Amino acid sequence: MTRPLVIAGRELRSRLLLGTGGFTRLQALADAIDASGAELVTVAMRRLDPSADGSVLDVIADRGVEALPNTAGCFTARDAVRTARLAREALGTHWVKLEVIGDERTLLPDAPELLAAAEELVDDGFVVLPYTNDDPVLARRLQDAGCAAVMPLGSPIGSGMGIANQANLTLIVEQAGVPVILDAGVGTASDAALAMELGCDAVLCASAISRALDPVAMARAIGLGVEAGVLARGAGRIERRTHARASSPLEGMPEFAE
């Protein structure tokens, strides 16, 4: 058993956070929540559709997990702050996964807007978990602004390209005084394991699970990947070396006749 993840004083047993986007059926989402072991699952805030059949909130309540609202789709600090406040009013939580996007094609964060929104929401009493670039300086600025965690991307949202810049992610982890949650880019279980081996505290994953051929199997695989990565990080991997180092003894070799 590994130690629990603590964010803003709250203990979480699972180090995998699940995004609910991309599931084509609510039952698949429910099954993936169970298979992933996640306790926090993200939701987006959108206009109410009175004709909608079933709600993600029903699934979340039914599976006994908690909704973490995001500000997905916001391109300005102003809109992100408003969306966070709507989510607080709607869901009764002051936790928010803060996203402020700067570019439609890459969905990469807009650094100045993100920092401005983070500062305003922290001042307003929110527990802010910002989706950020894999930029160690920006991550530090967000931490200094009072964010409860930093959530650097591995690669663009939904790209499945894994961790594009391991060196930057390692720098973010080294300097972090708050949990580092790898957000975006995970394509499969090994990406999640690598994030944890590099020292991340948790992984948030949506598309890799929801858009997999078998989302439930992938939820379990990525959950296990996270666990494997935590254990491997704690176990202390061997040094990389250029040449081989035999693991069988060199002494005591039998001699064979010509």
Add this chain to the structure above:
Amino acid sequence: MIFVNGEPYDVPDHATISELLAGLNIDPEAPGIAVAVDSEIAARGAWTRHEVRDGARVEIVTATQGG
């Protein structure tokens, strides 16, 4: 006339947010709903008193699937 989630909508004079929701068949007691009027969040506790003036732009939001 007001605008609800971008669509024009007729409400009586002095209609409150609670009355607006009832007219839209939205249960005001249901969890997970928030309302903004002209970009300002309308606190749930004040919905029974909060009147929606003519021309107001009302946003009614809830949680949906999202990463």
